[in-house]
Amino acid sequence: MTDALSFDNLGVAYRVKGKMRQVLDGVSLSIAKGEAYGLVGESGCGKSTTAFAALRYLPRNGSVNRGRILIDGQDIGLLSPTDLRHLRQFKVSMIYQDPGRALNPSLPIGRQVAEVFELAGVPRAEWPARTHDILAKVQISDPALVMQRYPHQLSGGMQQRVAIAMAIASNPTLLVLDEPTTGLDATVEAEVLDLIQHLRHELSTAILFISHNLAVIARMCDRVGVLYAGRLVEEARTEEIFRNPRHPYTAGLLRCLPQAGRSKDKAMLATIPGFLPGPGTKITGCVFAPRCALADQTCRTVEPELLRTDDRASKCHYPDRINELDHISNAAPVAAAVRNSKTILQVDGLAKSFGSGTQRQRVLRDVGLELRAGETLGLVGESGSGKTTLARCILGLLQPDQGSSLRFAGEALAGTTALRSRHQVKSIQIVFQNPDSALNRAHTVYRMLSRTIGHLVGLRGAAREARIKSLASAVRLTERHLSAVPSQLSGGLKQRVAIARAFASDPQVLICDEPTSALDVSVQAAILNLLAELQATKQVSYILISHDLGVVRYLSDRIAVMYLGQMLEIGPAEAVFSGPHHPYTAALLSSVPTLDGASTERVKLTGALPSTANLPKGCVFHTRCPRKIPGLCDHDAPPQVKLADGHVLMCHLAPEELPAADRNIPPTITLP
Amino acid sequence: MMLALLTLWLLSVLIFLGGHLLPGNVGRAMLGPLADQAAVDVLNHEMGTDRPLLVQYLDWIAGFLTGDLGQSYAYRSPVAPFLMTALLNSAKLAAVAFVLVVPLGILGGVVAALYRGRAADRILSVVGLSATVVPEFVSGIVLILIFGIWLRWFPISATWVDGAGPLTQLYHLILPAIPLVLILFGYIARMARAGMIEALDADYTRTAVLKGLSYPKVIWRHVLRNALLPTISVIATQTVYLIGGLVVIEILFHYQGIGSLIYTAAKKKDFPMLQAGVMSIGALFALTTFLADLLYARLNPRIRFGGRE
Numbered sequence: 001m002t003d004a005l006s007f008d009n010l011g012v013a014y015r016v017k018g019k020m021r022q023v024l025d026g027v028s029l030s031i032a033k034g035e036a037y038g039l040v041g042e043s044g045c046g047k048s049t050t051a052f053a054a055l056r057y058l059p060r061n062g063s064v065n066r067g068r069i070l071i072d073g074q075d076i077g078l079l080s081p082t083d084l085r086h087l088r089q090f091k092v093s094m095i096y097q098d099p100g101r102a103l104n105p106s107l108p109i110g111r112q113v114a115e116v117f118e119l120a121g122v123p124r125a126e127w128p129a130r131t132h133d134i135l136a137k138v139q140i141s142d143p144a145l146v147m148q149r150y151p152h153q154l155s156g157g158m159q160q161r162v163a164i165a166m167a168i169a170s171n172p173t174l175l176v177l178d179e180p181t182t183g184l185d186a187t188v189e190a191e192v193l194d195l196i197q198h199l200r201h202e203l204s205t206a207i208l209f210i211s212h213n214l215a216v217i218a219r220m221c222d223r224v225g226v227l228y229a230g231r232l233v234e235e236a237r238t239e240e241i242f243r244n245p246r247h248p249y250t251a252g253l254l255r256c257l258p259q260a261g262r263s264k265d266k267a268m269l270a271t272i273p274g275f276l277p278g279p280g281t282k283i284t285g286c287v288f289a290p291r292c293a294l295a296d297q298t299c300r301t302v303e304p305e306l307l308r309t310d311d312r313a314s315k316c317h318y319p320d321r322i323n324e325l326d327h328i329s330n331a332a333p334v335a336a337a338v339r340n341s342k343t344i345l346q347v348d349g350l351a352k353s354f355g356s357g358t359q360r361q362r363v364l365r366d367v368g369l370e371l372r373a374g375e376t377l378g379l380v381g382e383s384g385s386g387k388t389t390l391a392r393c394i395l396g397l398l399q400p401d402q403g404s405s406l407r408f409a410g411e412a413l414a415g416t417t418a419l420r421s422r423h424q425v426k427s428i429q430i431v432f433q434n435p436d437s438a439l440n441r442a443h444t445v446y447r448m449l450s451r452t453i454g455h456l457v458g459l460r461g462a463a464r465e466a467r468i469k470s471l472a473s474a475v476r477l478t479e480r481h482l483s484a485v486p487s488q489l490s491g492g493l494k495q496r497v498a499i500a501r502a503f504a505s506d507p508q509v510l511i512c513d514e515p516t517s518a519l520d521v522s523v524q525a526a527i528l529n530l531l532a533e534l535q536a537t538k539q540v541s542y543i544l545i546s547h548d549l550g551v552v553r554y555l556s557d558r559i560a561v562m563y564l565g566q567m568l569e570i571g572p573a574e575a576v577f578s579g580p581h582h583p584y585t586a587a588l589l590s591s592v593p594t595l596d597g598a599s600t601e602r603v604k605l606t607g608a609l610p611s612t613a614n615l616p617k618g619c620v621f622h623t624r625c626p627r628k629i630p631g632l633c634d635h636d637a638p639p640q641v642k643l644a645d646g647h648v649l650m651c652h653l654a655p656e657e658l659p660a661a662d663r664n665i666p667p668t669i670t671l672p
Numbered sequence: 673m674m675l676a677l678l679t680l681w682l683l684s685v686l687i688f689l690g691g692h693l694l695p696g697n698v699g700r701a702m703l704g705p706l707a708d709q710a711a712v713d714v715l716n717h718e719m720g721t722d723r724p725l726l727v728q729y730l731d732w733i734a735g736f737l738t739g740d741l742g743q744s745y746a747y748r749s750p751v752a753p754f755l756m757t758a759l760l761n762s763a764k765l766a767a768v769a770f771v772l773v774v775p776l777g778i779l780g781g782v783v784a785a786l787y788r789g790r791a792a793d794r795i796l797s798v799v800g801l802s803a804t805v806v807p808e809f810v811s812g813i814v815l816i817l818i819f820g821i822w823l824r825w826f827p828i829s830a831t832w833v834d835g836a837g838p839l840t841q842l843y844h845l846i847l848p849a850i851p852l853v854l855i856l857f858g859y860i861a862r863m864a865r866a867g868m869i870e871a872l873d874a875d876y877t878r879t880a881v882l883k884g885l886s887y888p889k890v891i892w893r894h895v896l897r898n899a900l901l902p903t904i905s906v907i908a909t910q911t912v913y914l915i916g917g918l919v920v921i922e923i924l925f926h927y928q929g930i931g932s933l934i935y936t937a938a939k940k941k942d943f944p945m946l947q948a949g950v951m952s953i954g955a956l957f958a959l960t961t962f963l964a965d966l967l968y969a970r971l972n973p974r975i976r977f978g979g980r981e
């Protein structure tokens with residue numbers, strides 16, 4: 001049987017400033033009909049280029065300069081424009097990140113989906129019915145309504161369902177998925193992955209699944225290929241590759257992930273030292289050698305072949321020596337933060353609403369929390385739960401409603417920065433998610449730090465100079481980096497600059513809003529280590545907002561779970577994870593895919609997040625709660641359930657009835 | 673809408689003050705330097721120009737709102753009929769220019785975007801920009817010289833004989849419309865090009881291509897509509913320019929439009945005429961902007977439905 005897709009020694013180059021830069025170099029892989037193949041690797045490794053090459057849709061400056069791409073046995077490099085269109089109509093479909101942008105904003109959904117049937121030659125009269133059917137197939141509950149909607153009227157999960165519907169409508173041989181769930185909430189991601197899994201079995205379509213998230217790949221794929229610097233460095237069956245990697249890079253990627261039971265107090269996260277070589281760099285020997293702990297003279301001079309043994313392959317001279325590498329980091333933390341019981345930040349009855357009348361959005365309601373000196377409070381919840389609004393209220397960027405109380409170090413904190421003392425403003429700082437947009441592109445790192453120190457601390461001259469140096473060295477930026485502008489820095493370095501800037505005024509509370517979600521796993525590990533280290537040495541308290549529960553568990557001492565602007569649960573990190581916990585927490589935890597691919601029964605949330613302008617009566621979570629008690633939960637506000645160690649949650653269930661299942665979040669790798 | 677009304681009110685104050693703060697006395701200006709001071713005073717009293725400014729303003733604005741545009745000082749007769757004729761004439765000229773330039777500009781922008789970075793794009797950019805920076809009196813004179821005097825293809829005066837049919841009128845209007853077309857082409861083409869490029873690079877265009885749609889269909893269904901939305905606002909503001917910026921063209925081609933009306937009124941210190949002329953252009957500006965917003969909203973579902981539901 002011919003393969004659904006096969007790359008035969010594929011090379012792709014981009015022309016940049018008149019020079020050809022090789023981004024894919026001799027990639028050979030094949031995907032059998034009905035098989036799901038995962039492609040992993042850090043950004044810049046060539047994953048997306050591989051995906052677009054499969055559809056012959058490279059950017060204008062890109063071209064295939066070596067090898068062949070066969071889809072269903074057909075060399076797509078030889079196709080005429082008409083045949084290529086035909087291929088895209090019937091054989092290959094693609095789904096990518098950010099479904100909101102993948103749909104045409106000015107056409108109704110029904111029209112866009114029907115186009116697929118138009119192309120397939122279905123008579124016009126049948127389009128509406130066929131569109132209705134395919135939307136029902138992707139589990140959209142009211143297809144007729146959705147067909148009349150425009151993309152901006154749908155949630156991210158719904159938009160991705162529509163994109164999936166368009167992709168599978170023609171029943172393609174191959175489906176290419178490029179980070180299809182990146183940017184979606186954990187619960188939505190789980191639903192979309194469920195759907196893809198379900199459809200795959202129904203349609204027997206082959207899948208090329210690209211993701212930086214190893215756990216997602218582990219859940220979805222039969223086989224996995226690892227790309228590094230445009231080369232396929234390892235390939236094996238999913239359970240093999242994660243349990244027993246045969247390439248140091250794969251092992252390194254796995255090692256970087258936070259793991260259950262290994263919090264910041266116990267061990268630092270492992271990182272992969274060094275950087276990915278830039279595209280087009282002349283390389284002798286193994287591409288990974290400069291970053292590899294096993295590398296010797298042979299590795300630096302002779303390029304290893306991709307050796308296939310049994311049903312797996314590794315492009316390493318020493319595939320059998322991978323076990324010599326530590327699979328997990330055993331480096332002890334620099335120092336543990338001294339946590340004392342002194343409360344640094346106290347929030348009581350915090351409320352924030354926008355608009356008025358029936359349009360009044362109650363984004364935060366009666367939020368109370370306490371942050372102690374030197375501790376990390378993790379803040380989790382789906383988007384729209386009010387995490388960021390809470391952070392902005394604490395920072396003084398948003399004025400809370402009347403009656404809210406904020407206290408910092410025992411003193412009342414005014415609603416806006418303008419009314420706060422300089423000391424208070426200095427003491428509460430933030431690190432944003434995306435360092436690209438948070439840093440001024442025109443300023444050098446030196447200038448950014450210098451301005452912040454000048455503004456907030458008021459240092460001048462030599463004192464300021466010394467301060468810049470000490471900040472830079474604290475976040476491991478070198479002299480060379482200080483004179484660079486953001487565009488010359490990698491994502492990880494930019495985030496270091498943002499962290500240095502936040503620390504410029506010696507804050508006592510630092511809000512980290514998704515500090516690593518834009519970063520690759522190895523860089524993420526380095527940033528998390530840095531944050532843990534700075535906390536230990538400077539005794540700063542963090543409020544960590546993240547949708548990555550692995551990150552939250554690694555860094556947090558306590559965790560607060562938010563839903564629709566309310567705190568549903570707050571308690572010590574381990575207790576919140578291991579349970580008993582709130583049914584919503586249980587649902588959040590169970591939506592995280594695990595690396596061992598074991599499919600535990602997922603707690604499914606039904607329905608969409610209700611609007612904050614029209615909050616549900618009784619318990620805000622009752623509309624989606626699998627444990628709802630009719631007549632009680634939809635009527636009375638839940639009482640506070642107090643468990644041990646200040647673990648508090650809001651639920652009608654008795655403590656012994658609460659769900660408790662500690663899943664391996666973050667996933668644990670079982671070692672040989 | 674409130675904002676537009678506020679703008680119009682401010683405009684009325686400015687015009688009024690501008691007219692009255694200029695040196696010179698209306699009666700004196702009309703009767704000439706040799707006239708008897710007593711006669712000047714009598715005339716000023718008759719016309720009410722000796723009253724306090726605020727009273728004059730309120731009187732004028734009240735009349736304006738009730739449709740009484742006042743008496744022309746120069747013609748000693750109501751302003752309204754003059755203004756209406758002039759507006760109608762200008763509208764005809766603007767319409768001819770508009771009908772020519774909008775499709776041309778959009779087409780130019782679309783072609784430039786589709787051939788981005790290639791010869792067609794460069795040529796269109798250079799031509800568009802060059803045409804935009806040549807003032808209309810220069811291009812107007814060149815056109816008159818070549819097509820009016822030298823080749824004799826078109827009349828050099830835009831004014832037609834009374835009772836001329838629409839085709840004759842059109843024939844007279846082509847030459848004066850061209851300088852306006854030249855100036856606006858660059859703006860519209862550049863906006864259309866920018867919008868097109870953004871839409872061509874958008875993810876939804878990629879989706880359309882990867883569905884296997886043919887290129888013309890991708891452009892027609894998925895790119896054009898999204899691409900041209902921003903262009904609509906530009907066209908709206910430029911339409912007003914078409915009407916307000918006609919002064920030079922109308923003088924050059926001896927055409928009795930709103931531009932030459934304002935020009936003549938200003939020369940003769942005919943304030944009621946001047947004020948009415950400028951106010952009507954202001955009102956047109958507000959109106960076209962409003963219409964453009966409506967059209968934009970009509971074409972843009974994100975505005976039409978007001979956010980996420």
